[in-house]
Amino acid sequence: MAFLRQKIMVQCKKQPFGWIFISRMIGIICFLIVIVLANILSHYVSNPVFQSGVSFLNGNFWFLMLIAIIIFIGDLFGSLQFPLNLPGPIIKAIGSVLGIAFILKAFQWVDDVAATNISQGFLPLSFLITPLVFIIVLACGYYEIMRQLWWIPRAEPDVGVHVVHQISPNEPEAQVTDTKSWEDIGMEFRLMLYDLFHRFRQEIKRK
Numbered sequence: 001m002a003f004l005r006q007k008i009m010v011q012c013k014k015q016p017f018g019w020i021f022i023s024r025m026i027g028i029i030c031f032l033i034v035i036v037l038a039n040i041l042s043h044y045v046s047n048p049v050f051q052s053g054v055s056f057l058n059g060n061f062w063f064l065m066l067i068a069i070i071i072f073i074g075d076l077f078g079s080l081q082f083p084l085n086l087p088g089p090i091i092k093a094i095g096s097v098l099g100i101a102f103i104l105k106a107f108q109w110v111d112d113v114a115a116t117n118i119s120q121g122f123l124p125l126s127f128l129i130t131p132l133v134f135i136i137v138l139a140c141g142y143y144e145i146m147r148q149l150w151w152i153p154r155a156e157p158d159v160g161v162h163v164v165h166q167i168s169p170n171e172p173e174a175q176v177t178d179t180k181s182w183e184d185i186g187m188e189f190r191l192m193l194y195d196l197f198h199r200f201r202q203e204i205k206r207k
Contacts, residue, residue: 016079017076017079017080020075020076020078020079021076024071024072024075024076025072027068028065028068028069028072031064031068035057035058035061038053038054038057039054039058041054042054049113052109052112052113053109056105056106056109060102060105063098063102063105064102066098067095067098067099067102070091070092070094070095070098071091071092071095073091074087074088074089074090074091074092074094074095075088075092076088077091078092078141082145082148082149085145086145088141088145089137089138089140089141089142089144089145090138090141092137092141093133093134093135093137093138093141094134096133096134096137097130097133097134100126100129100130100133101130104119104122104123104126107119107122
């Protein structure tokens with residue numbers, strides 16, 4: 001049981017905010033380096049396909065940066081504690097839709113270079129795929145939030161075990177404050193969900 005609890009806690013553990021910020025910034029910087037190198041090589045490589053590809057990237061540079069920034073912001077929100085992470089799935093879903101729009105542009109570029117009709121076959125499907133991807137990304141994001149809210153209270157030690165701290169005469173008493181942090185609010189919400197599901201299961205077993 002202890003191993004199962006430890007495994008669940010590892011699965012539900014979020015990446016730190018600083019680690020996500022640095023890793024995503026490194027990804028954006030690497031993308032900028034690739035664009036700069038491609039433009040430098042375009043002065044030395046006379047291949048028409050390569051020249052067309054560089055022109056395509058330059059023409060969609062700000063669109064790609066917009067997609068990267070939106071996903072970057074969505075990941076930052078996702079690394080926060082509940083309820084500050086609620087906008088994360090919506091932002092990621094918007095970034096996914098913009099990513100599909102870029103893929104459609106890429107297919108149109110392939111049609112221009114290779115004289116194919118890939119984009120013509122993908123365009124009708126995009127009207128079905130785009131809302132479907134938006135819903136899937138949105139549902140998966142909120143499912144992950146609910147999974148963390150549900151599993152973390154179950155993975156914690158039993159509430160019945162109380163730890164009593166004895167204050168020594170030389171130890172100053174901590175000031176009592178009614179101010180609650182977002183972590184306290186999120187923990188109370190997780191405990192409320194756990195209690196709700198626990199009572200619901202008990203009512204089902206009684207029937």
